[in-house]
Every structure is written in C-alpha cells, then in structure tokens.
Amino acid sequence: MSQTVWKRRLLLALTAAVFVGGAGAEAAKTVEVTLLNVSYDPTRELYVDFNKAFAEYWKKKTGDTVKINQSHGGSGRQARSVIDGLSADVVTLALAADVDAIATQGKLLPVNWEERLPDHSAPYTSTIVFLVRKGNPKGIKDWGDLARPGVSVITPNPKTSGGARWNYLAAWAWAKKQPGGSDKTAREFITRLYKNVPVLDTGARGSTTTFAQRGIGDVAISWENEAWLATRELGPDKFEIVIPTISILAEPSVAVVDKVVLRRGTRTVAEEYLKYLYTPEGQEIAARNYYRPRNAEVAARHAELFPKLEFVTIKDFGGWAKAQKEHFGDGGVFDKIYAE
C-alpha cells in the first residue's frame, strides 16, 4: 500500500478521533456532574430544597452524583451575567423576557425555548401581593393606597429586577381597570406611586431586606412567596400580607442554556433537572416554598396558601417583548416617570 493511501487513511482516522474525543469528553463525565442554576432573587430557599431532592432522585436513577450550584440576584442582572459569560447550565429567571434576552442577545439558546417544556417553560407561578407592618398602620388595602401621600413604598428597580417589573405591571393593570382608566391615568398613577418609593433595590430579596430588616417603608410590593417567607422567617407578629383586588399572574421561566451544556457535556442532566420541576415531587417542593404549582392535585393540597383573586397576565400587555420595550427599555415609560 502506498504512503499516500496510508496518509489519507491516517488523516481520516485522526479527524475521526478528534470528534470522537470531543464526544467522549461528554460521555465520560457521568460519575460526578456539577450544574450551575442561575436564578433570580427569591428562589434561594426553593432551590435549596429542590436541588437536594433532585440530587437524591438522580443518584437513585443513574448512580451518578450531581451537585447543583446556585446563583441569585436581580433577574435582569442575572440574565446579563449569563450573556456576558457566566456559565449557567440552566436559568430559572423571574420572567420570560430575561430568558429571551439570553436567546436573542447572547444567542446561547434557541428563540423557541419556551416550547421545549410544558406550560411554556413556566413550571410554577406566583403573583404580587403587599407586605405591611403588623396591624397595617397605614391602612393599605389595595393598589390605590400605595400612591397616597405619606405612604412609603418599597419595590425594587424594574431595570434590574424581574419581580419589580411584575410589580409595576400589576399596578398599571389595576389603574387601567379603575373607572375611567386609560394608559394616561395608569401612567399618572404609576408616577405618583414611584414618588413614594424612597429606595430602589436591585432585586426582590434586597427589597425584603430593606422593608423587613432595615425597617424602611410602610408597604413592600412583593412576590407572594417572598411575602410568605418574610412572614414565616421574621415573625408573623411583625408583618401581615394584604391581597390586592387585582394582581398579575407571574410566570417565572426556566430553560437549559444550550451552548453551555454542549460545552460542559451536561445537557442530559440539565434537561432532567428542569423536567423534575414538573413532577409531583417537584411541584410539591414549589408549593411548600409558596410558589403556585401547575399540578392541580398539589395546588388543591395547598389551597389555603394561595387565595383566588383577579389576575391579569402578560398577554394583556401584548407579551413580554412589547411590554419590555414600552415600559422598561431605555427611554421607556419607567425611565421617563422616574426622571420626572
């Protein structure tokens, strides 16, 4: 056989070895796997519980050890970190717009990511309520009370916090639904409300700290789960939860970050991690941490935690792309009212 033939065969073999080697790198990493879940502020406790349960489930199913590291912060800021290179295997963020940003700006996952899991990749929901001091000294009952003179309101910055964007939209929706309500009256209401906000935290957990631990403000606009947690952890003798007449159905989104799991060889376990959120076990853990489960049976078991109220959804704002651009984008409504 000539040298030329040998040479061609060897080049083919080496080329194959490169790709097999690359694939083998993924296949070989099955004994101990580490995932990074980049999440938003108030999910710390949820994912501590969930990660423990999933690690046990995965060990039992595959024999492999999985360790999940958590990163928390304002949802918008967390999305920016992933776009800038934070190697998140999965993101579990406050709203779809932040995952969209990772898909469109970072090009780290496909734009149709919502279609890859049930319930458009939102395995649990929540809503926005008020946390007030015990006895409700300022008599806060509904959104309109938050714009009264002399009421100090705590809410995070919508530019960095997903929860803050839900807060803002819920308030806007209430104002529009008042007699004679319009975009104009809603904007006037939101302007008055934010004049009552003395400090803008970067995330929901920061706002809880401001209100509950620093003693600032009369009312905190809060995730439902965060309000329950503050009441439970810091004492029911200190705070009360007030349910407004109208709120918004908040749908935190989850997604595998394709380019990261491809590079790290963690796609399978990352996908299973998110799917486990939809199992009865995962739904139970969500409910125990005050997130509204999608699973009807689990929801029924925890019905006392989740009162029924009138919801608007992001669709009432034309979807996240439209809402993000109009209200929270550079030069949007929030920028203008906060500059006034």
Added chain:
Amino acid sequence: MKIRRAAAGASIAALLPFAGVALAQSAGSSDANSDLRREIEDQRQRLAVLERKLEISDEAAKAAAASAPKVTASASRFQIGSADGANFVRLRGTLFADIRAFGGDSAPETADTFLLRSARPTIEGTFGNIYDFRITPDFGSGRSTIVDAYAAARFRPGLVVTVGKFKPSVGLERLASEPDLRFMERGLPTLLVPNRDLGVQLSGEFAGGAFAYQVGYFNGVTDGQSSDNLATPDVESDTGGDYAARVFFQPFINSDNFGLRGLGFGVGSTWQALDGAATNPYLPGYRSQGQLSVFSYRANTATGATPNNATFSNGERLRLAPQLYYYRGSFGFLGEYTQVKQDVSRTLGAVTLSDTLTNSAWQGQFSWFITGEEESFRGFTPQTTFQPGKSGSGAWELVARVQQLDVDDAAFAGGANSFANPLTAVSKVTAYGVGVNWYPWNTVKFSLNYDLSSSEGGVATGDRADERALFGRFAINY
C-alpha cells in the same frame, strides 16, 4: 463610605437632644408629643433610607467589579479577559538582539555580526476555558514568517487536540520555549529533530502530570527544519508525512520526595517513508554551535543530459530521541540523545547507490542559579530584580554544556561517489560551552556564551579549524 454614614448618623444624633428638650418642655401636651415622635420617626426613616442607599451602592460597586472584564498589565503579563477567567486574550513577545564574534580561522569575517535573532510578537488566548489559540510571527533574521499558528481544544487533561503549525513533540530542548533556553542556541541534538510543522496532534497527561503523551501526524520536515523553510513555505511538498509520538514520565512530580520531584524522562520518535527524487533531495544540512554550515549532502553537479546526481532521501526516516531532565533546587541538568536513520540514494549515470545512514547527536547541559532561584524546565521567578539605585541584583545563572554530532561514516565512503563530500562536510563535531545569564527583571535577560567546537573532516587539509564563538544577547521576553 463609613465616613459618609458617620456624618449622616451624627446629623441625626444632633437632632435627638433637641427632640429630648422639646419632649421635656411639652410633657403636658400629648399632641406635641405625637408630633415629635412622628418627627423622630421621620428622621429615623431618612437615616435608614440613606444607609440603605449606601449599602445598595456598595453592593452594586462590588457586583460591577466582580463582573467587569479584567485587564492585567504587570511586569510579565499583558492580557484582557472575562471576570471568571474563562476567556482571555494575551499579548506576548520575544526580542533577541545578538552579537556574534569568532576567534581563529573557523569563520569568515562576515560571521562577526550584530543580529536580530528573533522578533516575535505573540497573540494567544483561550475561550471557554477549553479552546486555545496562538499566533506568532517572526520578523527576526531578515525574514517574515509564521512561527506558530495553531488552535487547541483541551477536552480534558488526557485529551488535547492541537491543529495547525507548531512544534512536533520529539526533541526535549526543542520543546522548551525560547525564553526558557539556558544557552542562546539550542544544542546539536536539536539539529536532528523537526522544528515547526503543520499537522494534528493528540496529547494529554495523566496522574497529575506523572505521565504525558503526544501522538501526531505532520506534513514532515527535514532534520532541524521548519515548514517555512520549504521551497513553498508552509505548503506540503511531498506525498509523505511524519508520524510523531512521544511519551514522558515524571514519576515523582506529585511526591513529597523533594530529591526526585524534578526528574523527568521519556522518548520521542518520528517515522516517514518517502520515495524521493534528486530534484527534491529532502535532506538536511547541519550547523555548528556558531550557526555556521558544517555539513550537507552532495548537491547536483551533473550537466547536460547526465542525470541529477544529488544525494536524496529515498525510503524511510526514523528518528529516536531518548531524553531526560533533572532539577533540584537551584541546580538543573538536561540530557538528550537523538538518532536519525535515513535512507538515501544517489544516481551516478546508470547506477543508483543507496544506503541507510545513521546520524546522531547528544548533549549534557548543566545550569545553576548562583543567586538561589529554583531551576525548572519551564520558567522561574527571580528572587530579586535589579534597578539602579536600589538593592537587588536580579538572578544570575551559570551554564555549561558538552555535546557532539556524529555523521555516519558511510556518508563519506566511496570517494567521489560518496553521499557527502568529506572535503566540505564534517563527520563529527564535539563542542564545549559555558555561559552566564543575568535576569535583572522578570522579562529581561542578558546572556553571554562561549563555545569551542572541534570537528573531524570538513576541509581539504583534514579537520575544520576549531570554532571559537563568543555570543552575547539582550533578550526581552514578556
């Protein structure tokens, strides 16, 4: 920040005595008390808000610092990278300004010269903590070439794929980076192994570096040459390629046994089969330690219709390079032996002569930091730097080397029909060298080398005159 908080606190504190006085003066008035309590609570809220804003500002500043790209501009490194270090681009480079002077009659007067031996800016980087690249041109010695240009994927420690132009892993001293060389010029064994070549290599290490391997396939270059030396630089010129492989052991690298931790040994090899032709001889020439040509095979002297009678590569070429280093404290030793078995032919009229020639070289190289720095194969850090007017002398190192190149006697057999001309090509070179290196700064090196080379053959009168070469270098490596 603490000062600002203290100032805010002091402001509130200043209000409190007045509030206290006011309380005392209006003890009978519950309305006034209520107003004052509200006023105090308002002030408390303002102070709390101010403190909280400062906290948020601190957190934002810390978060921004943690995620900001990191720019490093130190005495030895210039790079920009992502906050997590997974992605970076680094600027490096070497500049060697040499002076060469020869004693005796072994070199022409033009060999005494100033020389820009190497001028190599390098851009290298990593993406995702896995994918590396490096691009190094060289503008030294009157040339403009690409020295290194490759991409590598570090899938795991035991599997690294490198593609492009780089050093095939064979000779030990060849694998040392230029800044880490103890002598200004590499030793005679390096003449027999490839320099840079185009190809693909799989490599890796196991047991924390105790065992390392490299296997690769390259276009193939003659002894000591780089693919940019080909007639058409960096373009394949024949149908044969070099299979290259090397294994290297450092069995005590992770051991607590300090005495043996710096021991490493291994062997490298290449193999090629090539049906050559006299028009493209594909055979090397060798240079002395003073970088003067001392050996070459016979070139074509035929004219007219007479066939080309140059010696050419025709068959297999097998290189074998056992190697060893040992470093302990401020002492270092590097030794290697390289042997090349080369099938050659020469056509003389209707007759083609063929043979397998075995050329070999060896060296033993000693180094000693008299200022106490720790010797190693890759890099070191001076304990002090030299700056005029300040204490510190930098690092001083003494080096010595003995080495030999031995060309197969069969290359010279046959008189006018030989593969190499004994009247112009030496059959053996034995060289002794000493030197001193001064590292006044991490990235700066001054070297002075003296080499004495004795040869067998090479001139019509017998042996080439002893070569006495004094080399000096001012090197910047960053």
